[in-house]
Structure formats: C-alpha cells, structure tokens
Amino acid sequence: MQVSGLSGSTETAQSQVSVGMGLLAGSTVLILTLIWGSCVVVGKCDIQNSVAIDNKDTKGFSLTGSGVSTDIWTSYAARIMVISVIPFIIVQLPQLLNSNLGKDIAVLVSLIVSVALFLSYCLYQVFQPWIQRRRIAFAKHKHVISGILQHLKTRALGSLLKGDGEPNEEIIKKLFHAMDQDGDGSISASELRAMIVGIRFDEIQLDRDDAVDKVMKEFDTSCDSRIDLQEFLTGISKWIHEAKRSGDDSSNNDPHTMKFLFDFHSRTKQEHDLLGAGGQSDEIIEGVESPKWTTFKAGLMLLVGTLIAAAFADPLIDVVDNFSSATSIPTFFISFVALPLATSCEAVSAIMFASRKKIRTASLTFSQLYGSATMNNVLCLSVFLALVYFRGLEWDFSAEVLVILIVCIVMGVFSSFRTVFPLWTSSIAFLLYPFSVALIYVLDYVYGWS
Incomplete structure (x- = not known):
C-alpha cells in the first residue's frame, strides 16, 4: 500500500488511505471487542480466591464465578496500547480546534511520534524478556x-x-x-x-x-x-x-x-x-526441537506472508471499490466491517489459544490482542500518515479516530489495573462493537463528519 500509494495517482492514494483507515479502525475495534470477549468466554475457568484455576471449568456460565486470569505483563501490554493512541490525538488537534491551519504540521508531528513509538515498542519487545527474568x-x-x-x-x-x-x-x-x-x-x-x-x-x-x-x-x-x-x-x-x-x-x-x-x-x-513465573506451559515448548530451524521457518513464513499481502493489496482495494459501486454500500463500511472479519487471523489463533484454559495461555492470548492493536496504532498509522504527508492528501477521518480512541482507551484502562476478568466483563467488549458501528454511521452520515 505504501509503494503503490507513493507511485500511483493522487486519487488512487486517497482511495487507499480511505480503505486503509477503515480496515485499521475496523481491525482494532474487532480485536478489542468481539475477539476479546470471545476469548474470555472460550477460555473461562472457575475463579477461586480471585484467580482462575487452570483447566477447571465447573461453574458453567457464572458471570462472577467463572472467567480468565492473566499475568501482570499483560496489564503492561494494555497500558502500552493506551499510550499508542497519542498520534491519533495529535493528528486530530486542528479539527478539535476548528482550524485549517497547521494540518500539515500536525500530520508530520503525528508521523514522527508514531514512528518513535513504533521503534520504542520494538526495543521494549527486545528487552522485555530480560526485564521479566530480573523481576521474577x-x-x-x-x-x-x-x-x-x-x-x-x-x-x-x-x-x-x-x-x-x-x-x-x-x-x-x-x-x-x-x-x-x-x-x-x-x-x-x-x-x-x-x-x-x-x-x-x-x-x-x-x-x-x-x-x-x-x-x-x-x-x-x-x-x-x-x-x-x-x-x-x-x-x-x-x-x-x-x-x-x-x-x-x-x-x-x-x-x-x-x-x-x-x-x-x-x-x-x-x-x-x-509475574507469570510458573514457567512455560507444555503447549508452548512442545515440538520445539530445533530453535534455529523454528526461527528460520518463522522468518520464511513472515516473508511469504508479506509478499502475498503486497501482491493482493491493490486488487483488494479495487474489489472493495467495485463492490461498493455495485451494491451502493459505502466503501468505508465494507472496509470497517467486512474486511476485518475476512482477514483477521488473530481471531482464529487467539480463540484457539484461549481454549487451552490456562493462565499462561490466557496471558499470551490477551497480550497478542493488545500487541496487535498497538501495532495498528503505530506501524499502520505511520504508513497512512506518510502517504497523507508526502502526497498532500486530505486527512478527514475524525469519526474513525474517535472510535479507535474510545475502544482503545476503554478496554486499555479497563485491562490495565486488573488481572482477573470474570465472564461479565465480556459483555462490555461485545457491546462496544455495535456501539462503534452505530457511532461511525451517525457521525459520518447524519452529522457529516467525513
């Protein structure tokens, strides 16, 4: 998307940013609402003494007696996700002040901040295991x-x-x-x-x-x-x-x-x-006989996946535009609702991992969800901001940014100060999804924000 957006026409670049922002917002909302809530339901165990007991699920769908537990590092991942929304706030400052002046500066500053946060997040991932071992x-x-x-x-x-x-x-x-x-x-x-x-x-x-x-x-x-x-x-x-x-x-x-x-x-x-100091679970270390081969295979799969995504990016955007024209469905709603559901690999992997019903796997599952949202907020946003700044495109995504801020802050703050999530907490996540879709519709098509 970055390469084709920089080399294509201005109209093509603007269309890609519009579809991309819809996919970004929809993916973030989907991860932190439907997938998050489903992981609580699928991974629920009996809660005793404020801790979910591994592989013990005898209380059925008790709203307070059943749920999941995570380690403290998962709470830190949620806090990092909240911090990662700062570039969204910066880029929206001219709209908040009802001023057309400084839009380009706001986009540039937001781009610099998002890149800095991305690099900081990468460094944190590198040093986090060492910090974790010291604290344990x-x-x-x-x-x-x-x-x-x-x-x-x-x-x-x-x-x-x-x-x-x-x-x-x-x-x-x-x-x-x-x-x-x-x-x-x-x-x-x-x-x-x-x-x-x-x-x-x-x-x-x-x-x-x-x-x-x-x-x-x-x-x-x-x-x-x-x-x-x-x-x-x-x-x-x-x-x-x-x-x-x-x-x-x-x-x-x-x-x-x-x-x-x-x-x-x-x-x-x-x-x-x-601190999650119980050691790695059997599921995590099972089958890892050759770390070097596993690392090589993971890198190869990542490369192949990137090439596939690059090859199908332009056709995907064309399909969205053509489908929107044929059905009169707004392009944004296709990218916000349909594409995240069709392309969210996090949904399958996260739910399958949560079904193992252990504190260790629950911690990894929710850390993965918060990490995906964080990468959306820093890496993906950096791509769109770069296109907007270097191609002189319009940044007119106030409704999308507001939805991302609401969902990330609500779920991030909610998850930052607790490590036990009873079953009732899933209802908050599930309700946020229709609320987000309705809010986007009202802001864009009733109040004409975009």
Missing part, C-alpha cells in the same frame, strides 16, 4: 526470605518482635545458634541449605542452590562465604522491617500476633504468580 528472580528471592521468616517464627521460643515492635535480638540469636550446627559461630552455605531444603515454598519452582547463593550474598556483607551473628541479626532485622512495611496497617497494631509475616508471605507468593 527478585520476586522469587523475596518469597524465599518470607518463607525463611515464617520458618524462623515457628521455631522461635518467643516472639521475633519486642513489645515496641522492634526485632527481638535475643530470640534471633537463639535461632542463629540453632542453625549453627557445628557451633563455630557462623552459618555456612551447607547449614543454610539444610534449612531452606526443609521449607515448603507453596509450589514455586525453586532452585534451592540458587536461593542459598542469593541469601548468602545478601547476608554475608564481609564476603567470607559465612554468615556471622551480627550479619544474621542485621539481615533478619532488615527483612522483618520490610515485611512490616509491606503488611496491612491492621497487621502492625499488635506485633505479638506476627500476622504481618503471614501477609508478607502471601503477598510475595501472589506477586510471584502475577
């Missing part, structure tokens, strides 16, 4: 520390806190001497490992040798590969204060209850789960 490792370390505190609490002959809420050093010293099995006045790595092996870490996949190394590194400030009494006192006191800060205010009112340790342990487990 820290969350796992916090859970190990909380487990150690819980373990020490059960072994202590008294409270870990004094009446004033400060760490009870006498009790902590007794725990230190109990762990110092050979009585040499320090805790070795083997003695620390003996304690960690005996702690149950709530089904978290834990490399105990790695956990021992990290605890030793944090406590052993003298770097002699042993933890002496003062280092033990300092390390335990530090994490007791951290647990108190992380707990509820009500938990800190009575230090003798030590409820804040249980709250801290539960919170670290929840943080670990929200």
Whole structure:
C-alpha cells in the first residue's frame, strides 16, 4: 500500500488511505471487542480466591464465578496500547480546534511520534524478556526470605518482635545458634541449605542452590562465604522491617500476633504468580526441537506472508471499490466491517489459544490482542500518515479516530489495573462493537463528519 500509494495517482492514494483507515479502525475495534470477549468466554475457568484455576471449568456460565486470569505483563501490554493512541490525538488537534491551519504540521508531528513509538515498542519487545527474568528472580528471592521468616517464627521460643515492635535480638540469636550446627559461630552455605531444603515454598519452582547463593550474598556483607551473628541479626532485622512495611496497617497494631509475616508471605507468593513465573506451559515448548530451524521457518513464513499481502493489496482495494459501486454500500463500511472479519487471523489463533484454559495461555492470548492493536496504532498509522504527508492528501477521518480512541482507551484502562476478568466483563467488549458501528454511521452520515 505504501509503494503503490507513493507511485500511483493522487486519487488512487486517497482511495487507499480511505480503505486503509477503515480496515485499521475496523481491525482494532474487532480485536478489542468481539475477539476479546470471545476469548474470555472460550477460555473461562472457575475463579477461586480471585484467580482462575487452570483447566477447571465447573461453574458453567457464572458471570462472577467463572472467567480468565492473566499475568501482570499483560496489564503492561494494555497500558502500552493506551499510550499508542497519542498520534491519533495529535493528528486530530486542528479539527478539535476548528482550524485549517497547521494540518500539515500536525500530520508530520503525528508521523514522527508514531514512528518513535513504533521503534520504542520494538526495543521494549527486545528487552522485555530480560526485564521479566530480573523481576521474577527478585520476586522469587523475596518469597524465599518470607518463607525463611515464617520458618524462623515457628521455631522461635518467643516472639521475633519486642513489645515496641522492634526485632527481638535475643530470640534471633537463639535461632542463629540453632542453625549453627557445628557451633563455630557462623552459618555456612551447607547449614543454610539444610534449612531452606526443609521449607515448603507453596509450589514455586525453586532452585534451592540458587536461593542459598542469593541469601548468602545478601547476608554475608564481609564476603567470607559465612554468615556471622551480627550479619544474621542485621539481615533478619532488615527483612522483618520490610515485611512490616509491606503488611496491612491492621497487621502492625499488635506485633505479638506476627500476622504481618503471614501477609508478607502471601503477598510475595501472589506477586510471584502475577509475574507469570510458573514457567512455560507444555503447549508452548512442545515440538520445539530445533530453535534455529523454528526461527528460520518463522522468518520464511513472515516473508511469504508479506509478499502475498503486497501482491493482493491493490486488487483488494479495487474489489472493495467495485463492490461498493455495485451494491451502493459505502466503501468505508465494507472496509470497517467486512474486511476485518475476512482477514483477521488473530481471531482464529487467539480463540484457539484461549481454549487451552490456562493462565499462561490466557496471558499470551490477551497480550497478542493488545500487541496487535498497538501495532495498528503505530506501524499502520505511520504508513497512512506518510502517504497523507508526502502526497498532500486530505486527512478527514475524525469519526474513525474517535472510535479507535474510545475502544482503545476503554478496554486499555479497563485491562490495565486488573488481572482477573470474570465472564461479565465480556459483555462490555461485545457491546462496544455495535456501539462503534452505530457511532461511525451517525457521525459520518447524519452529522457529516467525513
């Protein structure tokens, strides 16, 4: 579309932008409404303790007791999608101000911003796995520390806190001497490992040798590969204060209850789960025997798909124009409604993936949907803005932009601050689709926006 739009006539370029904007708006709306809602329905599992249980679907179509859960990274993808609508706002500023001045500048600035967002999004995708591993490792370390505190609490002959809420050093010293099995006045790595092996870490996949190394590194400030009494006192006191800060205010009112340790342990487990730290599912790694061959095959398929799309872009636009002329159906509605339904490969792949009914696959499914909408908002928009700017075309898509803004912001904000989506949330997505089609019709053909 970019090549033919730059080399063809102005009329052809304007027609391509019109059809392209209709397809862009329709695709984004379809992804975040009908497909999003269908994924919730197909992927629903029983919700217990605010989490959807993998492969357990016994509550039928309960609006509140059934639904899907995602990890925290999926929420971040939704927030990125909301940010990606900024170029739409910029390009619409002259229309919002009822001014014909500065339209070309607005298009240029919007183009620059959209390209910058696209490059930033690509960099985020490159570095996101590294960031994710670092955060998961820290969350796992916090859970190990909380487990150690819980373990020490059960072994202590008294409270870990004094009446004033400060760490009870006498009790902590007794725990230190109990762990110092050979009585040499320090805790070795083997003695620390003996304690960690005996702690149950709530089904978290834990490399105990790695956990021992990290605890030793944090406590052993003298770097002699042993933890002496003062280092033990300092390390335990530090994490007791951290647990108190992380707990509820009500938990800190009575230090003798030590409820804040249980709250801290539960919170670290929840943080670990929200980060999607359970490891890859069998479905994801199944059949991946040769990563190099898989990467080559994926790149080849991407290239072939791009060539097919390029070959059929012009004929597709001609078909839309001819069909519109023959049926008197506005070109925009064909590109907004029919084309996204016919060309949306996300629908099939996303729904099939969601049907596996696991938190991991649900997270990947919804991340894919938000990512598709983000790419529409930055990459596809960049193509159309480039055509408009370099060919001197008219930017007259206020209705389409408004619909994209409404759907992206509503679904993006809604998905940014929650990781559990009961079945009733699908109704919001389903209702947004007819609302969007009706809004486009009213704005374009009743109020004459375009």
